[in-house]
Structures are given as structure tokens and as C-alpha cells.
Amino acid sequence: MIRERLSGNEAVAFAMKQINPDVVPAYPITPSTEIPQYFSSFVSNGTVDTEFIPVESEHSALSACIGASAAGGRVMSATSSQGLSLMYEMLYIASGMRLPIVLTCVNRAVSAPINIHNDHSDSMGVRDCGFIQLYCESNQEAYDNIIMAVKIAERSMIPVMVCYDGFITSHSVENIELLEDSVVKDFVGKYEPKHYLLNPNEFISMGPLDLQNYFFEHRKQLADAMTDSKKIIEEVSEEFAKISGRKYGMFESYKTEDSDACMVILNSSAGTAKVVVDKLREEGLKVGILKPRVFRPLPYKDLTNALRNQKAIAIMDKADSVNGFSGPLYSELSAALYSQSISIPSINYIYGLGGRDVKETDLEEVFRNIIKISKDGKVDKTTNYLGVRE
């Protein structure tokens, strides 16, 4: 175990160096730029054997990933915001062709108005593209998830998107524990695809025309694989715990065992929320948080079981669905709770769009509101905008 201090992007580039993928096609975009930047220096220095392809757009970046992955390579890339938007068409092709690409999404708002700061509009906007999505609170979780993502992708044959907060995580230097190169190398092992285009002993075609008689079955295969990937994610996380001592579940519960009011929140703001929970606990208030790590596949039964005994829930969305109802996490979790016949008063907050700082006092306001709801059961307004000027 190596103690270090790295930014989120440095940590991910370092993980990629240890993974030593066959091909990395990338196009720079703030705040993910440093990943291909640092990684390309590893390529120039000869510390990795990777074929680095500087392409002319994100559409081309993911296209090159798809080609290289179909050819049989282990492939990684990184992007943010509009870059992910430009990849949109190819995201469905990557998942539809069942190519185990690992894509880092450093979360940033999607224009317009133009903004380079963090929210989750980019990855939430592509939540149905057939990628597994892992969300990370810190640089440590980003590093760990990237390493696990390689194995998860290759076992499930589903591409994985690892998401963490732009600037807040990507550019902040924090303490981190790194694994030895050889440990990572052994953990990810050698990628041995079952079928691949550069196999001289097998002449196959990938991604052919697939019409009414077959397309639906192939989409069902993907849906089944996504469902089954939950078990794979659990297995890989278990294996990772053995080499790192860090245990990851589908989500993290923080002081929810006896809590009455629970906040569901993704990524870096979950850290701030933990600080607020500790503070409110000192006042004797029974609050906790639940931080989903895996959003795709949505572990809806586990999540709802974990929330079953709460008296009030606040579900936090750092992205707006602009659907006249709620943010994406609220829509999905409230549907999940309904499917399990669990009815708990719940409230949705859209927060932190375009990098609006999420302060302790903001989250404290939310906790105090759900404590009130846990007592009187009354939700005045389902969807609220936290800290916006009306």
C-alpha cells in the first residue's frame, strides 16, 4: 500500500498506467483533460505499452474505442459534459455491441448556458445508454472504481462509465492509498475476449444489420446482462476488498441503522453530508445518508430495503430532468419504492447545478426539513431547488 496525495484526475491516470490498457483514444475536454494529458506522458515515457490515439472529436474517440475493443483490445477513455454528449450515438453502439470499454466521465454541466463546473447532467443524461454507471465520492473511490471497472466490464461484457465530480474531485489534491503496480496487474489480469475481430482462427462479423426478427432479442440480452452484472459487481468488489482492504457495496449507508430521516446523495456532496450528519447527531437528531455507488444497474431491491425503515427521505439530484416532475434519482427511487409497496414521505431537491457550491448549511437545511417531515409526514412540495435565487 502506497500513501500518496493526488488529485482525482491524477489518481485515475495513475490507475490507467497500472492497468496498462491496449488502446486509449481520447479528446480533451475540461475537467477531464488531465487524464489523457497525464496518460499521454506515460505513453511518451514508455511506462505503458498503450497505443494512444489523439482523435479529432469525442465521437471519434468512442468510435476508436469501439473499433479497438471489437478488435480484441482492452480499451479506456475519458470525457466530460459536451464530450459525452457528442459520444451519445456511439455509447449505444458500445453497449449494443457488448464491448467492455471503461470510460471515465468527469461530471460537468451540459450547456447552455456554457459552464465548465460540476453537476451530473452529463452522465444522468445518458443513463439509459446501456453502460454500467459507478459514482465516486473521492479521489480514492475514483481510483478504486476505475480498477474494478476493468474487471466488471470484461466479466459482464458491458461498458462501464466511472463518474466523479469535476474540479471538486478531479482537481482537488487529497490523501489516497494506492496499490502496488504488480497487485493491480494481477487483479485486472489479461483480457481474453471470447470473440474478437483480430483472431486469425475465427472469421466473424460484429455489429451487423439486425432487424425485426432479432433486434429485440439482442436488446433483451443486454437487459439481462445488466441485471446479472449486479452479481458481477459484487464479486469484483469482494475480490478488490481482498487486495485493498476497502470494501464497496452497491451503495454506502452512513448512520442509517437507527435513523428516522435519510438523505440519498451521490458523489462528493455525500462527503459534506456525512460531516453534517455527524454534527446533527451531536444534537441528538437521528439522521443518516445513503450514497448510491452503482446507479446502473439500479439495485432497486437493496436500495429500497435499506430505506424501508426511514420515516422521511430526501433524494438529491445534481441534475434536472426538466420533466415537470423531478430529478432522475428521485424518479427512479420513488418508482423503486412504489414497486416494493413501500410508502415513505419523500422530497426531491435539485441542487448544485453548474457548480453551485454545496455548503454544510445547505445540506443542514435539507436534513432539518426531513426531520420535520419524519414527524408530521407532510411534504408541501415534492421537488425543490436548493439554494437557487427565485
Place this chain on the structure above:
Amino acid sequence: MIEIRWHGRGGQGAKTASLLLADVAFSTGKFIQGFPEYGPERMGAPLTAYNRIDDKIIRIHSNIYEPDYVVVVDDTLINSVDVTQGLKETGGILINSSLSPDEVRKTIPEYRGAVYTVDATKISHECLKANFPNTALLSAVIKITNLMNREDLEEHMLDSFKTKFAKKPEVIEPNMNAVRRAYDEVKGGNSYDK
């Protein structure tokens, strides 16, 4: 937990200084955060950078609104930026300036906490024959925050310079001089009432 805010101008290395401080604190076994004010960095434009230092893991990921210490890399910023905003009176402000703490205090009359000055620019010119005030400022910050004693600081900086200047060993001693001088020459520390 100690929270520090740095004020500088794009290109002056305030961000680098905050990362260097994070490095020093890290080397003493602390948990650290070092982050710039997120956004485009433009040469000459005012910018801020931040540090958190603690003995236990730091989970908070918001900006710093009530810092314990403020470091001003360029004293001309005092006229245009509210450098003492939210600054705790139990903490202090360190300004890179040729003026004395009492003279500088007149420019920030509302602040009642400790005021320190160090002429890091002059030290840099004299020791390094160039304007790299960060090494001197870093040394002064470490002194006023009690992050390390002088011996540990010198030992750490020497190690760090040996790595950084592996190909230019002749600049190690001048940099070490800047560290020692700033540690000795930082002035002030009295709060308003005293």
C-alpha cells in the same frame, strides 16, 4: 482542522504554493486537501486557492468560507479583493509585503485577528535572484500555523528540493536560504487588542 485561503494573481503560483503546503502537511502524516478556485486561470487576474489540514480523514467537499488563515501572495490585491472575508479572528493573515504588520493592518482595519508580514519577494530576489516568493511564503505559513518545527521543515524542504532540483543541485542551497530567512523574518502575530 485548519483551513487556509490563498490570494494571488494568475501566474504567481498561489495554486502551486497551496499544493506545496499540502505536500508538507502530507509528509507529516496529516490528511490534506489542496484545491484552486475552480475555473479558468488568467495571467494577472485575482485567484484563490485553498487548503484543509486535519489529523483525521477530511470528508467535506465544499469551498472554504471561514478560513483560519489567509495568505496574500501579492499585497496589491488588498485594494481590490476582500482578503479578510470570513477570516476567523482566532487565526491570522500573512501578507507578502515590505511593510510592517502595523502598517499593513491599516489597510484591513476591520480585521481584529493576527497580522503577519514577510517580504518574500525581497527574500526571493536576494536568495534566488528571481521572483519566486512561494518558497519563502510557504516557510512563513508553516511557522505561523505551527505545522512543523524549524528542523523538520528544513529537513523536509531539503528532501523536496533534492528531488525537484536533481539536475540543478546548485539552486538547492539558495532555496534553503530562502526557507531559513523567511522563517526568521516573518513579523507580527499580535491581534488588534494586544
Place this chain on the structure above:
Amino acid sequence: MINDKMGAKELPMAGIILKDGNSEQVKTGEWRNQKPIHILENCKHCMLCVMPCPDNAIIHDEDDKMLGFDYDACKGCGVCAKVCPFKAITMENE
């Protein structure tokens, strides 16, 4: 060879075609509404009809002797009849 009775669990993942040369198994001749007829007495075995045929449906032997058509493959496009300088191929309705 896949067929449309197979379910998601049986079909190869993502529609990968696992065997090459399977176009031979598709009888494109079923798409034809006009068929070419070889008029042997006019034929000079010049082989001009072989190259333009998009379905490789002109049957000939190693001595460049035109033998007729592969009606499993021929879609009836009529290019062979068009290029024949000797009126040795005519098109008839199916």
C-alpha cells in the same frame, strides 16, 4: 446457423456472426421475378457476362465454358443479358 425461433439466451451475443461465408446459405434467387435464359447456340463463351454479375451466379468451367446460371443466387437483375454482345442471354418472366 441462427433462426428466428431462437431466444435471447440461445442467440450469439450482440448479433455477432460467428461463421464466415454464410451468405451462401441465403437463397437470394427467391427474390427474382425475371430469370436469365442461356441460348447456347448464340454463346461464344466470351465470359463477358461473368464479371458484371453481382451475385457470382454465372456458372462456368475451368476452360471458360459458360454452363448456365446458379438460380439459387441469381436475383434476376438482367445485367448479363445487357452486356452479352451475341444475344446469348434473354430475360423471361418467372
